[in-house]
Amino acid sequence: MRIAAPLFVCIGSFALSACLVRTAAEVVTAPVRVGSKAVDLATTSQSEADEKRGREIRKREERLGTLERRYDQEITRCRDGDDAACDAARATYAELRQTLPTIPAEPEDD
Numbered sequence: 790m791r792i793a794a795p796l797f798v799c800i801g802s803f804a805l806s807a808c809l810v811r812t813a814a815e816v817v818t819a820p821v822r823v824g825s826k827a828v829d830l831a832t833t834s835q836s837e838a839d840e841k842r843g844r845e846i847r848k849r850e851e852r853l854g855t856l857e858r859r860y861d862q863e864i865t866r867c868r869d870g871d872d873a874a875c876d877a878a879r880a881t882y883a884e885l886r887q888t889l890p891t892i893p894a895e896p897e898d899d
Contacts, residue, residue: 849892856885 833841860881866874 846892849888853885853888853892856881856888860885 860878863874863878863881867878
């Protein structure tokens, strides 16, 4: 029994020192981990930028489609003699002309 007590003390001190070393290492590396996480959140990767650009282009294409459908309806009513529809068609056409250049052209197949 007398041999067991010093053995437990030695094992306990090694375990305690390993725990202290591990804790000290975590405390020292914590600012680096936090800083790298902040940099990662603050920067945008190329794939994220591409996804964002794709979403913006799709949104503009949807808007263009909506404007074209509305213009077709308004111009039809205008041809039937509705003066208010003619005014609305002019406004829609102006917005359509502004939206069109913001959408990239599709590549041509050779």
